[in-house]
Amino acid sequence: MRSAVAAIALTTIGLTTASAETRITYKSAKTGSSYYQMGVELAEAMKSGTDGDIIVTIEESQGSVQNVMEARARGGDYVFTTPPALVGLAQEGKAMFEGKGDPKFSEIRALFPIPSLTMHFVMSQESGVTDITGLAGKTILLGKGSFGATEGEKYLGLFGMADSVQIADVELSNAVAALKNGQIDGFVTAGSWPAPNVIEAAASTPVTVFSLTPEQIAETKRTALTIPAGTYAGQEADIETTSLPVVAYTTTAMDDETAYQLTKTFWESKAKLAENSPWWNGVDQNLMPTIETTIHPGAQRYYAEAGITLTDAQK
Structure with a gap:
């Protein structure tokens, strides 16, 4: 009898735990x-x-x-x-x-x-690019099918760069290697910050992650976001960019x-x-x-x- 009562008690405890x-x-x-x-x-x-x-x-x-x-x-x-x-x-x-x-x-x-999905414009320091208007004549990797690729293409059009930038036919997963070996001047990526591929890029070669101006951010109709200074290697100032x-x-x-x-x-x-x-x-x-x-x-x-x-x- 005692064992039966104990079994019932254990079963009850089990049901209580499961239901919680x-x-x-x-x-x-x-x-x-x-x-x-x-x-x-x-x-x-x-x-x-x-x-x-x-x-x-x-x-x-x-x-x-x-x-x-x-x-x-x-x-x-x-x-x-x-x-x-x-x-x-x-x-x-x-x-x-x-x-x-x-x-x-x-x-x-x-x-x-x-x-938030945060836009990053990552350029080699050697390219000398410090803002979006400096992209003319440069080779940029946008990737394919992602929010970052679509948004990056939109920004090139918005700011008059679409016809003056060479778009690299390289997968975004190869962006860091392509930047390091000089195959591209920079890449565009969107993700949470700090973004793993931007961390990797900044750790392996000198880069500039440039800001957009307040007027440019307003023109994109996206949400403004600040990436604090020191987020990436060599980043001495805040980065002003857009986000989703x-x-x-x-x-x-x-x-x-x-x-x-x-x-x-x-x-x-x-x-x-x-x-x-x-x-x-x-x-x-x-x-x-x-x-x-x-x-x-x-x-x-x-x-x-x-x-x-x-x-x-x-x-």
Whole structure:
């Protein structure tokens, strides 16, 4: 009898433990990318910060549009990342979401910002280029198919450089080697800062990561961002550039307590995250205005407790 009671008690404890654990699927980017690695780091932070109450499973993604599209069919355990602008387009049925609208898109809710996609114009010091107008006659690597490549091409057109720059037919993964051996004068890349390929380039050969002027930044219609001096080897001054904010989202299907715990644990773990991966230093309260849509009520509860003011559009 005693053993039977003990067995029942153990079973009850097991059920209680199991029911206390919340499982989340986090969908961000392709395996091997910096954003996939961020997801891995977030998963570890959530497990540690909640004493195992929240377990995050990372799921590979083919991109932000796919992440948003899947919000239509996923449940309350789904967290995904995307630029805020895409959420707005999905909710309005515009651009890549034209003809693919769904009422579920209106249920998307923000949690917290993550490192922004940040534009880097990396030039060899030997090229002598210190601003975008100096690119005339130079060979530049843009890469193919990425946000950085598309944005870089857009900027060359905006600032009258499109016809005077030679675009190198080299993969972005070979940018550092091509810069070092003089095959190219520079490359354009977008990612969280500090960007691993820019760190590698600056460590292997003297480079200049040039700034855009305030007027040029305004013309791009992107979000201004400052990369602090000393981020890269040889960088003595701040770099003024553009960025595309990225935010972690879920939907109204997620319960308030889970959204609260996810948001609270993220912000309370951020300093520790940054100790291991400096790109988390790029996230602070100054990124909150980049969230242009409604924040989940559970996350709003955390922001109220933390004294972080939200806009009317975020509430």
